[in-house]
Amino acid sequence: MVITKSRLVLGATAVTLSTIAVISLGIHSRGQALFKASPKELVDEVWQTIDRQYVDGTFNQLDWPAVRKEYLSKSYSNPQEAYKSIREMLKKLQDPYTRFMDPEEFKNMQVDTSGELIGIGITISQDEKTKQLVVIAPIEDTPAFKAGVLAKDIILKIDGKDTKGMDSNQAVSLIRGQAGTQVSLTIGRDGQTKEFNIKRARIAIHAVKFSQKQTPAGNLGYIRLNQFSANAGQEMQTAIKNLETKRVAGYILDLRGNPGGLLFSSVDIARMWIDKGKIVSTVERQGEGEKEEANGRALTNKPLVVLVDKGSASASEILSGALQDNKRATLVGTQTFGKGLVQSVRPLEDGSGLAVTIAHYYTPSGRDINHKGIEPDVKVDLTKAQIEELWLHGREKLATLADPQFAKAVEVIGKQITAKATPTAEK
Template sequence: MVISKRGLVLGATALVGASVVLTGAGLHFSKSWALFKESPKEIVDEVWQVINHDYVDGTFNGTDWRAVRNKYLKRNYSSNKEAYEAVREMLEPLEDPYTRFLDPEQFKSMQIDTSGELTGVGIQITQDEKSKEITVISPIEGSPASQVGILPKDVITKVDTTSTEGLDINEVVGLIRGPVDSEVMLTVKRGDEQLSFTIKRQRIELHAVESEYRPSASGGIGYIRLTQFSSNAAADMRIAINKLKKKDAAGYILDLRLNPGGLLYSSAEIARMWMDKGTIVSTVNRRGEVDRLTAGRGKLTDKPMVILVDGGSASASEILAGALQDNNRAVLVGDKTFGKGLVQSVHPLEDGSGLAVTIAKYLTPSGRDINKKGIEPDYTVKLSEEQLEERTREKFATSADPQYVKALDILLEKIVAKDSTQLQSAATD
C-alpha cells in the first residue's frame, strides 16, 4: 500500500463550514461503468466502483456488495437527486459514518479554502455509528461556536426547530451552514442538560500554529498550540520551532487539545521535526498490506517535550501524539484522546459530487489500534464540566489551566534532570 502525500485525510466526519478534500488515487472502473455515462446511473455505479475498489472492509460489513450493485442499477432514476438518495441508501449497510456521499453543493462547500478561511460556525462533528447521534468533536478556536460555549462531546439534538433524529451527518451540516451574519440555533445535550445556543455564522480565518516564548527559572519554555493539520501546518510549525530555538528555549509544550485532525502527511512531517528515527505510523488496508511512515534524521530539536491532549484531540493529533509517546520522545498530559484510527480518501465524482471513503486503519508505532479507544496520557488531568465551561481563550494554557500547569511542572522537572545529566557528563569528561 502506497501512502500518497495528498491522498489521505485524517479528520472527523464533518467540519461545518469547510473540510479537507483531496483527489483520490487513480481508479480503474469496469467497462460497464461507461454504459451509464451521462445518466444518473453513472453516479450510482461510480460510487459503487470506488467502494468496491478501496473500502477498508473487504466483507463490506457482511453485505453482498455485487448484489447491492445489481439492486441499485436495476432502478431507473429521473434525476441526479434521485441517484443521490439511492447512493446514500446504498452506503447505509456499511454502517460507517466516515464513508459518506456529498452532493455537489456539499462537496464544494467542504473543500479546502487555500486562503485559510472558512464560512460557518466553526465546529467539527461526527455521527455515532450505533446511536446515530451527532456529536461535537471540537469547536475551532476563536470560532462563533467556541465563543458561545459549544464543547467537545456536546450532542446536537436540534438545528433551529429541526430535530437531528433520523438525519445523516450531511443533512445536519446542510442545516447548520448558511450565509455570513445569519444566525442558527443549536440545541445540544450535555450530560443530563439540554442547552440552546444562538450562533452567528462568520467567515473564520484559520491559523494552524500559535507559539510563544515563556520565561521560567529553569530556562525559557517554548509553548506551541497546533489547532489543525492543514496543508500549511507543517511549514508554520517549522517556523515556530526555529523562532523558539533562536530564543534558546530549554523545552517545549506542544498543545494538541481540541485539535480535530486533518492531513496525514502534515502530521508525519511535523513528527519528523521532533524525532530523527523510528516509525511514525503504519496503515493497514483491507488486503492486509502495511505501509509505514518513518522519521529520518530531520529533527529540529532534542529538547525535552510534553504534549497536551484531551477528548477533542482526534485522528492526525492522535498519530502525532502516539508517535512521540511510543518513541519515548514526549510524555502526554491531559485526558484520553477521541479515538479515531481510520483513514479516508476523498474522491471527486464526474458530476461534481464527492465521496469520502474509509480506505485503511492506522496503528501507532507500538502497534496500538486506537480506534474507538483513544490514547491514554502518561499523566491524566481530567477537567470537570464546570472547568471546561469556564475555560476561555484568556485562561487557556495559563496558571488557571490545570492541564497546562501539570504539563509545565513535568517539563521543568525534565529540563532540570537533563541539565543535571549534562553537568555530570561534562564533569566525567
C-alpha cells in the first residue's frame, strides 16, 4: 500500500455534516465510467470490494460468501433498492466506518475534503458499542459550533426523528439541506437533553489560524489547526514561515476539537515539525504495512507544545502521536478520541462511493490507539462549567491565560525555552 496525494487519505472515519467521512485512505481515480452498472452488478461490486480489501479476513466473524448469495438472489428494479440492500449488507459487518454513499453523498464528500461544505459543521461517528450517533467535534466558526454543540454530544433526534438504529449516512441525509434552512437536533449531554435549532450555511473551512502571542514564556507562535483538509499543509507552512520571521521562541499547536481529515495532510504537517524519525505505519489484512517517515525538511526545531482533547481524532492523533513518540513535542490537555482505523474511499460505477476499512494505523512506537486515544504528557482536565465557558460563552478567552490548558502550555514551553537557552555545564 502506498500513501500518496493522489489517493484520498483520511485519518479516522467520521462524517462531516453536511456530508462526509473524514478519514480514509484512498480515492482511487478510475476516470469516467464507460457505463453504469445494473443495480445487481452494483451490489456485487460492493461485495467484491469488501471481499478483497476489508481489514479483517474473518469479516468480523461473518460468513461473507453467504451474504453475497443472500443479496444476489434478490431482484432490483432501481438503484434505490440496490442502495438499501448495500447498506443492509454492510451493516452486517458491524463496522460503522465501512459505509456506502449514494452519488449525491459521494459528490459532497469530495467537495468537503477540498475545504468547503454546505451544512452545519459537525463531524459525527456511530459509536461502535452503543451504536449511538456521537459528535466527534464541531468545526470552529460553523453554525453548529456557534450554537453550542460540543464534542461527545449524542444526537438523539433529527427534526424530531429518533436516531436509534440510524447510521451516519442516514443522519447526514437528514441534517444536510439548503443553505439558510434550519435543522433541529435533540442532543444528549451528561444525562441531560438539549434542543438546538441550527441554520444551515455554506461553510468555507480555513484549516489554519495563527497569531503571535506575548506571554510570560516570551514571544510565542500560536497555531490552531481545525481540520486536515487538502489545503491544510500549505496553510501550516505559511503559518510557520510567517511566525519564524517574527522570531518566536516556541510554538503552541492547538489540535483541540480537530476531528481529523486527510492522512497525507497529517504526514505532510508532521514533516514540518519532525526532521528525522517515523511518523505513522499502517497494517492491512495480510499484515503488510507501509511506513511514513520524516524527510529532513523540518521548518523549525524550536520548542513545541500541542494541545489535545477528546475532540482530537484520527489525523489529529496521527500527528500528535508522531510528535509525542519522537519526543518532538509535549502534549497538554486530555485524552484524545481514539480512532486508529484507515478507510479507502473509492468511486463505484454509477457515481456512488464506498468507504472500506482497510488498515490499522500505529504511532512510531507501535501504539494502537483505536478505542484508547493518546494520553497527554501533562493532563489538564476541564470541568463541565469550564468547557462551556470557554467553548460556548467565552470564546475570547480561548488561547489566553484564562484558558487553563493554554496557560499550562505556556508554563510548560516556558521551562523548555529556558532549558534550551541555558548552556550545558562542561564536565
